[in-house]
Amino acid sequence: MLMSLVERDLAVIWHPYTQMKTAQPPIPIVRGYGASLYAEDGREYIDAVSSWWVNIHGHAHPYIAQKVAEQIQKLEHVIFAGFTHEGAVQLAERLLQLLPSNQKKAFYTDDGSTAVEAAIKMCLQYWLNKGQQRTKILAFNNAYHGDTFGAMSVSGRSAFTAAFDSLLFDVEFIDLPDADNIEALKSQISELKSQISCFIFEPLVQGSAGMIMYEAEYLSQLMAHCQSEGILLIADEVFTGFGRTGKNFACDYVQVLPDIMCFSKGLTGGTMALGLTTCTQAIYDAFLSEDRMKTLFHGHSYTANPVACAAALASLDLFVGPSTQQNIDRIGAKHAAFAERIRDHRSIRSTRQIGTILAMEWETGNDTSYFSGLRDKLYHYFLDKGIILRPLGNVIYILPPYCISDTQLDYIYQSIGQALDEI
Numbered sequence: 001m002l003m004s005l006v007e008r009d010l011a012v013i014w015h016p017y018t019q020m021k022t023a024q025p026p027i028p029i030v031r032g033y034g035a036s037l038y039a040e041d042g043r044e045y046i047d048a049v050s051s052w053w054v055n056i057h058g059h060a061h062p063y064i065a066q067k068v069a070e071q072i073q074k075l076e077h078v079i080f081a082g083f084t085h086e087g088a089v090q091l092a093e094r095l096l097q098l099l100p101s102n103q104k105k106a107f108y109t110d111d112g113s114t115a116v117e118a119a120i121k122m123c124l125q126y127w128l129n130k131g132q133q134r135t136k137i138l139a140f141n142n143a144y145h146g147d148t149f150g151a152m153s154v155s156g157r158s159a160f161t162a163a164f165d166s167l168l169f170d171v172e173f174i175d176l177p178d179a180d181n182i183e184a185l186k187s188q189i190s191e192l193k194s195q196i197s198c199f200i201f202e203p204l205v206q207g208s209a210g211m212i213m214y215e216a217e218y219l220s221q222l223m224a225h226c227q228s229e230g231i232l233l234i235a236d237e238v239f240t241g242f243g244r245t246g247k248n249f250a251c252d253y254v255q256v257l258p259d260i261m262c263f264s265k266g267l268t269g270g271t272m273a274l275g276l277t278t279c280t281q282a283i284y285d286a287f288l289s290e291d292r293m294k295t296l297f298h299g300h301s302y303t304a305n306p307v308a309c310a311a312a313l314a315s316l317d318l319f320v321g322p323s324t325q326q327n328i329d330r331i332g333a334k335h336a337a338f339a340e341r342i343r344d345h346r347s348i349r350s351t352r353q354i355g356t357i358l359a360m361e362w363e364t365g366n367d368t369s370y371f372s373g374l375r376d377k378l379y380h381y382f383l384d385k386g387i388i389l390r391p392l393g394n395v396i397y398i399l400p401p402y403c404i405s406d407t408q409l410d411y412i413y414q415s416i417g418q419a420l421d422e423i
């Protein structure tokens with residue numbers, strides 16, 4: 001008996017972030033082109049969430065595909081301790097040029113979570129190597145930095161971490177800064193300053209928390225204050241990097257330079273997994289020693305995989321080309337106009353936007369939990385219209401690949417308008 005792909009999937013696969021008992025069967029996708037994905041039954045889906053926020057130039061981009069194919073026939077992988085290769089070096093050279101001017105060294109990892117793990121270890125061991133006891137970490141309430149244990153520890157406590165909360169290390173959580181609380185936050189930090197090794201934050205947008213946005217002005221103030229207290233700054237740009245917020249990096253909006261930056265998601269244009277942690281010369285230098293114990297003992301089997309580096313280099317070629325910034329600006333302008341149109345709708349509580357990210361908070365009365373029925377209703381409503389949107393609780397957000405067409409964007413807006421009237 002011939003089994004369908006979905007039946008075979010259900011027999012052997014356990015999906016991420018999915019309650020397998022109640023979930024609808026997965027949709028089998030057979031190919032992608034531009035901002036669209038095509039299912040086994042021929043249906044087209046517009047990928048309005050860039051496949052979990054990773055895709056920036058569109059699916060199955062022929063230029064990236066060609067570069068990946070060339071690389072994999074030449075060198076597929078090599079151990080990165082004691083060896084190096086052209087792609088890893090060139091990618092570091094070119095990226096460091098684009099980053100804030102104090103970023104001097106690149107450390108490769110596998111994905112966003114491991115980029116964060118490496119960043120945390122760098123900071124904790126930085127102080128140890130310098131002979132100082134700074135073991136606490138500062139983070140924002142509702143933060144999300146990944147699903148491995150260190151990354152989970154510095155993320156806000158939530159339903160997603162509940163099963164592990166007692167095992168996560170202690171973190172000092174603070175609110176997002178604004179005009180009203182900025183001075184209180186500074187005092188709070190100053191009281192703990194000699195214990196805090198680093199401050200990790202998602203610059204300007206807390207993605208997983210529901211696309212919560214906050215102002216560059218107050219982030220700058222907070223960063224400057226931490227810096228004056230000797231606290232290292234980790235900017236987690238895993239989500240915000242590579243044009244998402246309208247500029248190359250969210251840190252390009254702030255006045256203060258971070259000590260460490262984390263990247264993944266858009267790094268390879270959404271083609272394959274790769275993580276990167278960059279740091280200042282001062283952090284790097286703190287690990288230079290005759291004493292082997294001062295080494296950063298961290299690495300992954302596939303560190304700096306040449307094929308992933310080739311994908312990232314190809315993505316970077318496209319990223320710095322003229323049409324990418326034009327597309328980012330075009331999407332930003334269209335988002336802003338749509339937000340303006342729906343702002344006063346009775347079903348909209350609020351809208352927020354930066355660059356290519358538009359988030360709309362649905363009016364729900366009092367029920368705002370992630371598990372509310374509204375989320376599932378909206379998710380399936382848009383799937384039926386051939387649009388992939390994954391609401392976070394009552395927040396719907398659009399963050400498309402930058403190549404999405406005006407027609408596709410207008411269709412998404414029109415469908416959201418319909419949902420506002422019908423749901």
Ligand SMILES: *Cc1c(COP(=O)(O)O)cnc(C)c1O
Nearest residue numbers: 111112113144145146207238239
């Ligand atoms: C997605 C995300 C991560 C984790 O990245 P993975 O590649 O999923 O491990 C870390 N930080 C932020 C800000 C993210 O959005």
